[in-house]
Amino acid sequence: MVSEHSDASDASDGETAALALKILVAGGFGVGKTTLVGAVSEIRPLRTEELLSEAGQLVDDTGGVDQKVTTTVAMDFGRITIRSGLSLYLFGTPGQDRFWFLWDELSQGALGAVVLADTRRLEDCFPAVDYFEHRHIPFVVAVNCFAGARTYGAHDVSRALDLDQGTPVVLCDARDRDSGKEVLIRLVEYAGRMHTARLLDSVG
Numbered sequence: 001m002v003s004e005h006s007d008a009s010d011a012s013d014g015e016t017a018a019l020a021l022k023i024l025v026a027g028g029f030g031v032g033k034t035t036l037v038g039a040v041s042e043i044r045p046l047r048t049e050e051l052l053s054e055a056g057q058l059v060d061d062t063g064g065v066d067q068k069v070t071t072t073v074a075m076d077f078g079r080i081t082i083r084s085g086l087s088l089y090l091f092g093t094p095g096q097d098r099f100w101f102l103w104d105e106l107s108q109g110a111l112g113a114v115v116l117a118d119t120r121r122l123e124d125c126f127p128a129v130d131y132f133e134h135r136h137i138p139f140v141v142a143v144n145c146f147a148g149a150r151t152y153g154a155h156d157v158s159r160a161l162d163l164d165q166g167t168p169v170v171l172c173d174a175r176d177r178d179s180g181k182e183v184l185i186r187l188v189e190y191a192g193r194m195h196t197a198r199l200l201d202s203v204g
Contacts, residue, residue: 018085022109023184025076025092026131027116028124032144032174033092034076036116040180041078041090075106080181088184093128103131112138112191114183116174120149122160129161138191140168142183 025033038045076092091106107113113132117125125141132139143157152160154169163169168190173179 018087020087020089021111021188023088023090023187024106024110024113024137025090025116026103026113026125026128026139027093028118028121028128031116031118031121031124033116036114036142036144036172036174036180036183037076037078037090037092039175039177040080040184042081043079046075046077075102080184082181082185082188086188088188090184100127107131107135107137110137111195112140112187114187115139115141117141117143117157117161118146118149119143119152119157120146122157126161129163133164138187138194140170140183140187140190142170142172142174144174145171 025037027033034045034047038047075094076090078090078092079087080090081087091110093103093106094100113128115125115128115132129139129141131137141157141161141163143152143154145151154171158167158169168186170183170186172183
C-alpha cells in the first residue's frame with residue numbers, strides 16, 4: 001500500500017520520508033481510464049493499448065463509444081506528485097470482463113481506487129463497484145462528463161449505483177489534469193479516513 005524512501009540527506013535536514021501510494025483507475029470499456037492516467041501523469045505513461053479487432057468487436061460492447069479504435073489489454077501506468085513527499089502510482093485496469101483476471105494482481109497493495117463512470121453506460125461500472133466493495137478497498141466514483149451526455153448530480157449517481165453511504169461521487173473531465181488531480185486528492189483523503197477508522201476499530 002505504502003512504500004517509503006529515505007536517505008542520509010533526509011535525516012540531516014529533518015524531512016520526512018517520501019510516500020508512494022498505489023491507486024487503481026477502473027471502470028467500464030471506453031470510459032476514459034487511459035485518458036485520465038495520461039492527463040495527470042508527470043511521466044510519459046506506460047500504455048498497453050492494441051487496435052480493436054473484428055473478433056474483439058464481437059465480444060466488446062462498443063455502444064456509445066463507436067469511435068474507439070484501441071483498447072487496454074494489460075494496464076496503464078503513470079505517476080503524479082500530489083505534494084512534496086507524496087506521490088501516487090496510478091494503475092489503469094482493462095475494462096473488458098475477459099481481462100478481469102488481471103485485477104487481483106493489480107489491486108495488491110492498493111490504497112484505493114477511482115471508478116470512472118459514464119452516465120450513458122452507467123451499468124458498465126457496476127462490476128468495478130462490486131469488486132472494490134467486496135474486497136473492502138476504498139474507492140470514489142468519478143463521473144466523466146462527456147460532451148452531449150445528460151448531466152446527473154452526485155446524489156442521483158450514488159442512488160443509481162446503490163453505493164454504500166459515504167462513498168464519494170465526484171464529477172470530472174478525464175482530459176483535464178486539474179480535474180483529474182482533484183479526483184485523486186479526494187480519493188486519498190477518503191481512503192485515509194477509511195484506513196484510520198479500520199485501524200482504530202481493530203485496536204479498540
